[in-house]
Amino acid sequence: MGAAPRPPRRGATRPPAARTIIVTAVLALVAVYFLVPVYWVVVAASKSTEDLFTTNGFWFAGFQLLENIGQVFAFDDGLFVRWFLNSLLYAGGGALVATYLAAAGGYALAVYDFKGRNLVFGLILGGVLVPGTATALPLFLLFSNLGLTDNYLGVLLPSFVSPFGFFLCRIFAGAVVPASLVESARLDGAGELRIFHTFGLRMMVPALVTVFLFQFVGIWNNYLLPLIMLADEQLYPITVGLVNWRAQTDRLPEFYELTTAGVLVSVVPLIALMVVLQRFWRGGLTEGSVKG
Structure with a gap:
């Protein structure tokens, strides 16, 4: 028994x-x-x-899914492909630069003790609370005076700044970058930029992936800013282009097929990005819980 x-x-x-x-x-x-x-x-x-x-x-x-997708890529000499590449440029380039700048700023606020540090961090927190729609019109007026509307920079430059990414990197860097390691590297003769790129960025990888993911998705789905900045449809991202197609469905019903298939194609990069980066994101959440 x-x-x-x-x-x-x-x-x-x-x-x-x-x-x-x-x-x-x-x-x-x-x-x-x-x-x-x-x-x-x-x-x-x-x-x-x-x-x-x-x-x-x-x-x-x-x-007839394959037929509809084929029509999307073939319509108007591949205009959708141009929109797709534009979205990759806006979202990919903007997210990369914004992530690097957020990492550098967050690392500096976490590691260095200087006068006005808390004021700078407070201003960043204030920026997190301001919605992007509230700054779209002022940005358009400013960029219009500078001659930066209706070109790629009109959409890219605002995407380089991420107050939320700055805030997240500041918190994460303060938790995972030990002051003793920084001091040891300085004693060994390493410069501040080398310390940041060699140790800081590597330790902050989970936070950087999270910032990149949020920024990429936010820029990819952004509609208002490209709408007011761009007049040339060759510069449109997918969001503005699909809405333009949707507006023509009342007189040309075949645009329904183009719009629905285009929407499906537009979410594929986001799904792929989430699948590829989820292990880093999960690791970042676990790291934060351990350090907390």
Whole structure:
């Protein structure tokens, strides 16, 4: 006969079954809330304009996804491809520069003790609270006086600044970059820039990936700033271009197929980026919880 099961140790607790069920149900509802729109986009992108309005919106009918995607890339001599590359430039370039500047600024505030440091950090916190829509018109007026509208710089330059990234890097650098390591590197003769690039950036990788991800998604989905900055459709990002297509559906119904398929293609880079970077993001959250 086997040994009798040992009773649970005193003080050991098991999560109540009801609580586990409730948490699981809430997570399932949240997952459904976010996945249903994606599912609808996939279904809508696979239909013709007629099927889109005559069949169930959540069920496939007359599957022609590949044909619709082919039309998207072929329409108007590949105009969508130009929009796609523009979005990659705006989001990729803007996110890279913004991440580096946020890392440098956050590292400086965390490592160096100088007069006015708290004031600078307070101003950054204030910048986090200001929505981008509130600064779009002033930026347009300023850039218009400088002759920077209707070109790539009109969208790129505002993307180089991320108050949230600055704030996050300041907090993370203060937690993971030890002062003793910086002092040891200085005693060994290393310069400040070398210390930052050799030790600081490597220790801040989880935070940098998080900042890059947030900034990339924010720029990729940005609509208002490119709308007021750009007049040439060759410079449009995907967001403005798709809205332009959607505005033509009333007189040209075939634009429904282009718009729905274009929306599906536009979310692919975001999904791929999330899948590739999620392990770094998860590591950053774990690092923050340990340091906290």
